[in-house]
Amino acid sequence: MMKNAVTCRDVVVVRGGREILHGVGFDLAAGTVTGLLGPSGCGKTTLIRSIVGLQARVTGDVEVLGLPAGAPKLRGRIGYVTQEPSVYRDLTVTENLRFFAAVLGVPSSDVDRVIDAVDLRSHADVQVGQLSGGQESRASLAAALLGTPELLVLDEPTVGLDPVLRRDLWELFHRLAADGATLLVSSHVMDEASRCDRLLLMRDGDLLADDTPQGLLDSVGTVDIEQAFLTLIDRKAGAQR
Numbered sequence: 658m659m660k661n662a663v664t665c666r667d668v669v670v671v672r673g674g675r676e677i678l679h680g681v682g683f684d685l686a687a688g689t690v691t692g693l694l695g696p697s698g699c700g701k702t703t704l705i706r707s708i709v710g711l712q713a714r715v716t717g718d719v720e721v722l723g724l725p726a727g728a729p730k731l732r733g734r735i736g737y738v739t740q741e742p743s744v745y746r747d748l749t750v751t752e753n754l755r756f757f758a759a760v761l762g763v764p765s766s767d768v769d770r771v772i773d774a775v776d777l778r779s780h781a782d783v784q785v786g787q788l789s790g791g792q793e794s795r796a797s798l799a800a801a802l803l804g805t806p807e808l809l810v811l812d813e814p815t816v817g818l819d820p821v822l823r824r825d826l827w828e829l830f831h832r833l834a835a836d837g838a839t840l841l842v843s844s845h846v847m848d849e850a851s852r853c854d855r856l857l858l859m860r861d862g863d864l865l866a867d868d869t870p871q872g873l874l875d876s877v878g879t880v881d882i883e884q885a886f887l888t889l890i891d892r893k894a895g896a897q898r
């Protein structure tokens with residue numbers, strides 16, 4: 658049986674006095690790329706924060722790599738890239754990565770590997786403040802790849818990237834999964850859905866679907882994921898009427 662890297666059961670989160678997640682449950686199989694898709698504000702970042710152990714007021718069960726989310730032993734086993742760049746703008750790409758490698762206790766030889774992985778070799782000695790938005794987000798991704806984490810959680814990593822870079826990044830995600838990593842990648846761009854092994858479709862703090870891209874299309878009876886998402890919303894609204 659395939660091992661699960663993440664198991665969520667009945668996850669409820671309250672933020673600012675409002676219930677944001679209403680009892681979410683799913684598994685992430687090890688070595689797969691799962692897309693977390695849904696409109697802005699539906700709760701993707703909140704769910705991601707619950708998995709990486711940064712979210713307060715989480716009830717239900719969130720198990721990550723066999724441990725409760727947030728367990729100190731998970732540090733170094735999870736790579737998390739937020740929507741905000743997490744690298745220092747006054748340091749070069751290489752200087753940033755050497756710094757993070759030292760903090761994580763990762764050999765500095767790993768720096769070259771992650772620079773190549775995100776295709777930033779030509780800008781390795783450029784200050785992050787002088788990079789384009791897409792290059793800066795790839796520098797953040799490179800930092801998250803240091804030490805080869807078993808779980809990579811990426812919050813909208815392809816925002817602002819051109820189609821070629823997006824394609825290259827998705828290829829990288831699948832190479833990492835083939836090497837055994839588990840990836841959860843959030844996006845509100847539905848056309849990225851077909852690149853995932855599995856999809857979690859979210860709306861208003863609930864999971865509308867948890868399926869493979871083809872399984873979703875077959876079960877809903879549509880030809881594209883965006884249409885499937887809209888059909889599921891209409892069905893749910895109809896059921897609630």
Ligand SMILES: Nc1ncnc2c1ncn2[C@@H]1O[C@H](COP(=O)(O)OP(=O)(O)OP(=O)(O)O)[C@@H](O)[C@H]1O
Nearest residue numbers: 672673677695696697698699700701702703704845
């Ligand atoms: N710090 C906070 N305090 C209170 N409520 C918050 C906070 N951050 C987010 N929220 C609320 O939680 C809900 C879910 O936000 P979240 O950031 O998880 O959505 P998202 O799906 O990641 O959106 P986006 O795609 O725009 O990043 C939103 O209604 C938002 O207003």
